Amino acid sequence: MRVTLSVIKADVGSIGGHTRPSERMLHVIREEMKAACSKSKGLLIDGLITFTGDDIALIMSHMHGVGAPVVHRFAWECFLTATEVARKQGLYGAGQDLLVDAPSGNIRGAGPAVAEIEFERDPQSKDRPAEAFLVFAADKCSPGAYNYPLYAAFCDPMHNGGLLLNPKMHRGFTFTIIDMDAKDKDRIIRLDVPERIWDVATLLQNPDRFAVEAIHSRYKPDEQIVAVSATRLHNIAGRYTGKDDPVAIVRTQGIFPAPEEIVEPFLLGHFVAGDARGSHVMPIMPVPINTPVTGPFCLPIVSCLAFSMDAEGRFAEECVDMFGGPVWDQTRLKVQAKADEWRRQGFIGPTMASHTELAYTGIVETLEALEREFITRE
Ligand code: 13P
Ligand code: MG
Ligand code: MG
Numbered sequence: 001m002r003v004t005l006s007v008i009k010a011d012v013g014s015i016g017g018h019t020r021p022s023e024r025m026l027h028v029i030r031e032e033m034k035a036a037c038s039k040s041k042g043l044l045i046d047g048l049i050t051f052t053g054d055d056i057a058l059i060m061s062h063m064h065g066v067g068a069p070v071v072h073r074f075a076w077e078c079f080l081t082a083t084e085v086a087r088k089q090g091l092y093g094a095g096q097d098l099l100v101d102a103p104s105g106n107i108r109g110a111g112p113a114v115a116e117i118e119f120e121r122d123p124q125s126k127d128r129p130a131e132a133f134l135v136f137a138a139d140k141c142s143p144g145a146y147n148y149p150l151y152a153a154f155c156d157p158m159h160n161g162g163l164l165l166n167p168k169m170h171r172g173f174t175f176t177i178i179d180m181d182a183k184d185k186d187r188i189i190r191l192d193v194p195e196r197i198w199d200v201a202t203l204l205q206n207p208d209r210f211a212v213e214a215i216h217s218r219y220k221p222d223e224q225i226v227a228v229s230a231t232r233l234h235n236i237a238g239r240y241t242g243k244d245d246p247v248a249i250v251r252t253q254g255i256f257p258a259p260e261e262i263v264e265p266f267l268l269g270h271f272v273a274g275d276a277r278g279s280h281v282m283p284i285m286p287v288p289i290n291t292p293v294t295g296p297f298c299l300p301i302v303s304c305l306a307f308s309m310d311a312e313g314r315f316a317e318e319c320v321d322m323f324g325g326p327v328w329d330q331t332r333l334k335v336q337a338k339a340d341e342w343r344r345q346g347f348i349g350p351t352m353a354s355h356t357e358l359a360y361t362g363i364v365e366t367l368e369a370l371e372r373e374f375i376t377r378e
Contacts, residue, residue: 013086053139144207
């Protein structure tokens with residue numbers, strides 16, 4: 001049967017700043033999710049609600065396909081219900097990511113982050129008798145945050161020995177990279193690796209503008225392995241309203257990389273655009289699921305859950321928290337130390353985000369006022 005995995009995530013309010021949603025907000029969405037998965041409603045096959053920092057993620061399986069209005073409308077309604085709770089509780093940023101009034105149908109581009117993959121779930125299939133997948137959710141950063149780990153895992157055998165060891169992966173992958181500066185219509189490019197590896201690298205070098213949106217197998221071109229929510233809130237709102245905080249689905253095992261190969265690049269604590277006011281460059285910390293943001297700065301964080309899906313498309317009963325275990329403690333301490341050292345430089349130069357990013361913040365007004373005070377010396 002054809003199953004679609006949809007991960008839809010939004011920040012619709014958080015306690016005492018951009019920390020985490022309240023239990024009551026999560027509770028009302030969980031009730032909605034229970035009803036949507038019930039036999040009487042039959043909208044979803046299965047679903048799970050998590051949070052990463054101040055973002056709530058709806059992880060869902062269903063049979064309505066990618067971009068299905070019924071599923072997107074359901075997610076939007078869930079976020080509206082939680083916004084109402086956040087308002088009543090006086091939480092910060094109630095409804096923050098719901099940027100348009102009443103989107104009709106597909107809500108991609110309306111504020112929430114959306115990553116979806118449709119595939120054949122067939123336990124008799126030669127290549128994928130089991131269906132394993134990862135769901136990443138990142139807070140305080142932009143979609144380019146996945147550029148480094150996806151490049152490392154899908155293009156570089158120094159990070160992923162499986163590219164040499166598995167003949168089906170050795171055939172390579174097709175990257176779909178999106179130009180996030182294009183505002184009215186999607187602008188994408190498809191590049192095959194390993195042949196075009198340096199062209200992929202040339203684009204991914206600029207994560208403010210270009211992000212991996214999808215990766216497909218070349219052994220089985222119909223099989224999509226990766227989906228990333230690669231839209232920029234500042235392009236939708238025209239100003240800074242919070243960071244994009246992207247989600248990603250990565251199918252794993254068999255003809256695709258293994259989970260251990262996909263998470264390996266997160267050992268680095270790579271630098272991403274985000275952090276406080278979305279306006280800095282800081283290292284990203286892998287954290288357990290349902291972690292609030294509480295530290296100094298507003299450190300970018302990323303969570304990762306591993307799932308298995310049964311023949312009916314159910315997956316949510318049990319999962320593994322990939323960044324939950326002690327193996328990541330050393331990385332967490334390293335990332336915090338790296339952040340402390342780096343931010344001693346304060347605001348000067350590269351510790352703050354690039355000027356194209358800052359163009360959506362209040363610094364522009366001060367710069368414009370100062371422009372008028374400049375004089376040209378003869
Ligand atoms: P969020 O995008 O997670 O809401 O964070 C916004 C912010 O400005 C934090 O300092
Ligand atoms: Mg927020
Ligand atoms: Mg957030």
